Amino acid sequence: MSDIIRRDPRAEWIARNRLHPLHAAMQPLQHSWMGPNGVIRKNVHGVGFIGPNGIKRIDRSGAQQGGASKRTAAVEVQLPLHQVPAPAFYINVVPDMVGGRLSSHDRDLLGLARQLAGSDGAVLAVVFGEHKESAFATAGVDRLLVLEGHEFEGYAPEQRVQGLRAVDNQFSPRHWLLPDSRSGGGELGRRFAASLKERPATRVWQIKGEECIGRAGAGQEDLARPLPRLILAAAECADPVSETRHEVLPVELSTGLARSLPRIEDLGAVAVDPAAIPMAEAEFIFSGGNGVKDWALFHQTAAALGATEGASRVAVDDGFMARDRQVGASGTWVTARVYVAVGISGAIQHLQGIGACDKVVAINLDPGCDMIKRADLSVIGESAAILNALIAAVETYRNGAKRDAA
Structure with missing residues (x-):
């Protein structure tokens, strides 16, 4: 028998012709896929079955057994557990943890640490103060060290450097990884390197063997150098961990932290105009x-929330918003932690521009638009009524906070 793979022109034609009755049968059925923000999304059109009367039914248990009376519960797929009982060495990571959660930059950093750790090493994450993160296991963390204390709160680089020095003395990691970001990791990493009297590799975006490549010349050139012990990595330095889960065993410092009078006083956050x-x-x-019909109400809601205003290309072209407020591939690519889209259907250029946003909230009348499919939270309804309710909820919350403070 010949091993030559032969094409079927008729099948290819049916697969291209959407009007053919056999077109759907020729398409590969994709039940779920990973979205741009790492969330597993389900194909709502692929769920269900055709009943005996020709009507499509949905089996909520996930069994999809047609007219069968017995239904089995859906089994959740568990990622394989990666364990390191006795680590040969440690790769220490200090994530930014903006808002108490891992950012996309932090997850890229943990993916890079996972590459350096291999099968024998363990990734140790060092976190300052309380956090809200519950997904350390799927982010690639084998050991978790939480340095608690009021001295680490706010802007306290000196105290944090002392804490990292204590961790370095106890665990002697092979490498330190910090995000080269404006959220604190870039400054903390440089202060830590000066304290250790080591020269760090900055803006690293790739590691090959014993060599790392970082950005130089205002981001126009690449600089290759031997891999140092202290690495400040840029965003997208590696792919996040997605195929394994890890133990996240808690560890503690064997000795107490040295206390010293800080030379820097944190006066708290300064109010900034969102615009x-x-x-x-x-x-x-x-x-x-x-979809926004009342732009005065839109501006009032943005002011009540303290949010930066943005717009789609249609709103900018119609003159409702300035050109520098346009979000999308033809405007500005944004990386907000929360992105609220009001009356935006979700053109492909706009979805590309918000691909790096952590949480997307959509307010729209059309439950089938692309923005609703992309959103983590959707509100279906008239935008004016929803915005009025949102303003009322914000005022109620703030008045309650003032009464509690009084």
Whole structure:
């Protein structure tokens, strides 16, 4: 028998012709896939079965057994557990943990640490203060060390460097990895390197063997150098961990931390006008589109929430928002932690521009639009009514906080 793979022109034609009755049968059925923010999304059109009367039914148990009366519960797929009982060495990671959670930059950093650790090493994450993260296991963390204390709260680089020095003395890691970011990791890493009297590798985006490559010349050139012990990595330095889960065993310092009087006093956060924040740096964006009919109410809601205003291309072309407020591939690519889309259907260029946002909230009348499919939380309804309710909820919350403070 010949091993030559022969094409079927008729099958290929049916697969291309959407009007053919056999077109759906020729398409590969994809039940789920990973979205741009790492969340597993399900194909709602692929769920269900055709009943005996020709009507499509949905089996909520996931069994999809047609007219069978017996239903079996869906089994959750567990990722394989990666264990390191006796680590040969440690790769220490200090994530930014903005808002108490791992950012996309932190997950890239943990993916790079996982590559350096291999099968014999363990990834040790060092976190300052309380956190809200519950996904350390799927992010690649084998050991977790939480340095608690009021001295680490706020802007306290000197105290944090002392804490890292104590961790370095106890665990003697092969490498230290910190995010080269403006959220604190870049400054902390450079201060830590000066304390250790070591020269770090900065803006690293790739590691090959015993050599690392970092950005130089205002980001226009690549600089290759031998792999040092202290690495400040840029975003997208590696793929996040996605195929394994890890133990996240808690560890503690064997000795207490040295206490010293800080030379820096943290006076707290300073109020900033959200409109003055560049779109690419905004953490909370409230964006409007063609579905917004009351723009005065839209601006009032953004002011009540303290969010930076954005817009779709349609809203900008119609003159409702300035050109520098446009979000998307033809405007500004944003990396907000929360992105609220009001009346935006979700053109492909707009979805590309918000691909790096952590949480997307969609307010729209059309439950089948692409923005609803992309969103982590969707609210279906008239935007004016929803925005009025949102303003009322914010005022109620703030008044309650004032009464509690009084």
